[in-house]
Amino acid sequence: MSEPSPLVIGTRASPLALAQAREVQARLAAESGLPEDALPLTPMTSTGDRIQNRALSEAGGKGLFTKELDEALLAGTIDLAVHSAKDLPTELPPGLAIAGYLPREDVRDVLLTPLAADLDGLPPGTVVGSASLRRQAMVLRARPDCRVTLLRGNVGTRLRRLESGEMGATLLALAGLKRLGLAHLATTILPTDSFLPAVGQGAIAITIRTGDERVARALAPLCDAATGFALAAERAFLAVLDGSCRTPIGGHATVEKGSLAFRGIVLTPDGKRAETVERAGDPADAEAIGREAGRDLRARLPAGWVAG
Numbered sequence: 001m002s003e004p005s006p007l008v009i010g011t012r013a014s015p016l017a018l019a020q021a022r023e024v025q026a027r028l029a030a031e032s033g034l035p036e037d038a039l040p041l042t043p044m045t046s047t048g049d050r051i052q053n054r055a056l057s058e059a060g061g062k063g064l065f066t067k068e069l070d071e072a073l074l075a076g077t078i079d080l081a082v083h084s085a086k087d088l089p090t091e092l093p094p095g096l097a098i099a100g101y102l103p104r105e106d107v108r109d110v111l112l113t114p115l116a117a118d119l120d121g122l123p124p125g126t127v128v129g130s131a132s133l134r135r136q137a138m139v140l141r142a143r144p145d146c147r148v149t150l151l152r153g154n155v156g157t158r159l160r161r162l163e164s165g166e167m168g169a170t171l172l173a174l175a176g177l178k179r180l181g182l183a184h185l186a187t188t189i190l191p192t193d194s195f196l197p198a199v200g201q202g203a204i205a206i207t208i209r210t211g212d213e214r215v216a217r218a219l220a221p222l223c224d225a226a227t228g229f230a231l232a233a234e235r236a237f238l239a240v241l242d243g244s245c246r247t248p249i250g251g252h253a254t255v256e257k258g259s260l261a262f263r264g265i266v267l268t269p270d271g272k273r274a275e276t277v278e279r280a281g282d283p284a285d286a287e288a289i290g291r292e293a294g295r296d297l298r299a300r301l302p303a304g305w306v307a308g
């Protein structure tokens with residue numbers, strides 16, 4: 001019998017990306033019966049990883065974290081790419097498709113700070129570091145006296161900069177901390193009603209070449225349908241609103257008892273104004289639900305809030 005040809009897994013090289021890719025590798029090995037050495041990992045550094053000193057919204061261009069993996073897929077040097085769904089642009093390059101998502105981790109943000117037990121307890125004027133315009137705006141909305149500052153880099157870098165006292169607090173995704181075995185570092189979990197997560201937060205997406213049935217079939221048993229519906233709604237919402245990545249936007253869908261519920265928010269960067277939207281319906285209509293939520297919200301925004 002001939003050896004099955006390997007399925008090469010592309011990933012970014014950060015510790016979180018590697019942890020996620022290893023999770024896909026282990027699940028794929030379990031489902032396919034292939035040994036893990038027939039599912040090799042190919043780590044790559046992305047443009048987004050190299051830019052450490054600027055906000056990504058300033059660096060311009062979408063897909064800063066995905067370009068190298070996209071190119072490797074199209075060139076055939078990898079067969080699947082593992083992404084944080086949050087970092088995946090709403091539109092993929094021609095020839096690529098999302099094969100599916102692993103079951104979603106906790107979607108919530110956490111606060112990390114040595115200064116207090118929660119956000120309300122932070123001393124007045126505390127400097128909160130985050131690279132996310134959404135998190136910055138939501139912190140300012142809850143605590144207008146705090147100062148927000150750019151904090152980039154991978155999770156480890158951010159934790160070191162918090163430890164050095166350069167800032168008093170930061171926010172991270174609980175999902176990423178859990179995957180790194182660092183959830184115990186969280187000071188407190190922020191509730192989704194005031195800290196609506198980023199679109200895709202907590203979900204691992206797998207991209208493949210469009211029409212690559214061999215890889216699609218191998219991945220199908222790993223993929224979670226409820227996460228797929230939720231992400232379809234969230235990504236459709238973002239696609240309607242995301243003229244630029246300079247707008248603080250949150251969006252989150254859940255699927256329970258056969259019904260999909262979506263909530264979305266757009267804020268001004270200073271957190272002083274916010275518009276929200278809610279929609280529910282059949283998971284089969286996920287994309288339309290997200291799109292209509294986006295259109296409804298966009299129609300209510302004062303001119304100049306979002307581009308495009």
Ligand SMILES: NCc1[nH]cc(CCC(=O)O)c1CC(=O)O
Pocket residue numbers: 084085086087155171172173174175176200201202203204
């Ligand atoms: N933008 C970086 C990024 N992309 C995905 C995660 C966390 C894992 C996830 O949301 O699935 C993080 C770090 C963070 O926001 O704390």
